Amino acid sequence: MHTYQAAENALENKVILITGAGDGIGRVAALTYAKHGATVILLGKTTQKLECVYDEIVAAGCPKPAIVPLDLKGATKQHYRDLAATIEQQFGKLDGLLNNASILGALGPLEHFCVSTFENIMKVNVTAQAMITKYLFPVMRKSPSASIVFTSSGVGRQGREFWGAYAISKFATEGMMQTWAAEVGKTNIRINCINPGATRTGMRATAYPGEDKDKLKTPEELMPTYLYLMSDDSAEVNGQSLDAQPK
Ligand code: NAP
Numbered sequence: 001m002h003t004y005q006a007a008e009n010a011l012e013n014k015v016i017l018i019t020g021a022g023d024g025i026g027r028v029a030a031l032t033y034a035k036h037g038a039t040v041i042l043l044g045k046t047t048q049k050l051e052c053v054y055d056e057i058v059a060a061g062c063p064k065p066a067i068v069p070l071d072l073k074g075a076t077k078q079h080y081r082d083l084a085a086t087i088e089q090q091f092g093k094l095d096g097l098l099n100n101a102s103i104l105g106a107l108g109p110l111e112h113f114c115v116s117t118f119e120n121i122m123k124v125n126v127t128a129q130a131m132i133t134k135y136l137f138p139v140m141r142k143s144p145s146a147s148i149v150f151t152s153s154g155v156g157r158q159g160r161e162f163w164g165a166y167a168i169s170k171f172a173t174e175g176m177m178q179t180w181a182a183e184v185g186k187t188n189i190r191i192n193c194i195n196p197g198a199t200r201t202g203m204r205a206t207a208y209p210g211e212d213k214d215k216l217k218t219p220e221e222l223m224p225t226y227l228y229l230m231s232d233d234s235a236e237v238n239g240q241s242l243d244a245q246p247k
Pocket of ligand 1: 019020021022023024025026043044045046049070071072073099100101102103124151152153154195196197198199200201202203204
């Protein structure tokens with residue numbers, strides 16, 4: 001799907017929530033979805049970053065977005081219930097959920113892993129994504145064709161030394177997607193994963209500080225797959241884990 005070309009209005013009338021929308025891949029996905037006609041809900045930790053994305057979207061003449069500042073590490077059931085109620089009240093439905101926000105945490109041998117670091121990574125990368133998906137599911141049922149996308153990684157498909165809790169969390173992400181997808185079967189909701197591959201963002205720079213970043217794909221170059229999974233062209237695709245970059 002790296003070559004998918006979305007029609008300019010492919011996401012018109014869709015409401016799509018993106019987690020981690022203030023930076024990196026999530027920021028570019030939010031801008032791209034908005035430019036294809038979606039009303040985007042920007043969820044993230046740092047309000048100032050979300051406001052910058054909001055301003056860019058408004059300046060580009062796209063549908064007016066919404067901002068949800070929320071730290072997924074401390075978020076409770078009540079936060080997600082309130083979020084679902086607000087979306088239902090304001091928009092009546094949710095057509096897309098891009099579970100994108102994650103943290104890398106510390107890399108290193110599992111033998112030396114700090115337990116609190118492990119727990120924080122699991123909270124943001126796994127528990128928060130399971131909870132937001134569960135609580136937004138009823139409002140997604142109100143969409144004629146809804147798409148949930150989880151964000152995986154190469155280290156969530158094949159174990160690799162020193163990738164620690166991050167890798168474990170990404171295996172969990174693949175499993176969560178497969179379990180959800182098997183349960184929804186043929187309904188109005190489909191659930192898939194994207195593996196972005198090595199991409200020029202802050203997270204990648206932290207993992208590989210010595211790397212030449214100019215050799216990496218930019219988030220913009222991944223957008224064909226991100227658009228495909230949110231557009232109705234993927235309405236029949238469920239339970240797949242797609243690569244956003246050619247192998
Ligand atoms: P990034 O540049 O670090 O951006 C991550 C985003 O998630 C930021 O907007 C960040 O917000 C948000 N976030 C982090 N912790 C949060 C929390 N507790 N609550 C709410 N939001 C939080 O990462 P990225 O490279 O774009 O990665 C996006 C996704 O792709 C992740 O799932 C990552 O695992 C996956 N991925 C990336 C690569 C790569 O090479 N970049 C490769 C494979 C998979 P703040 O900026 O406000 O902290």
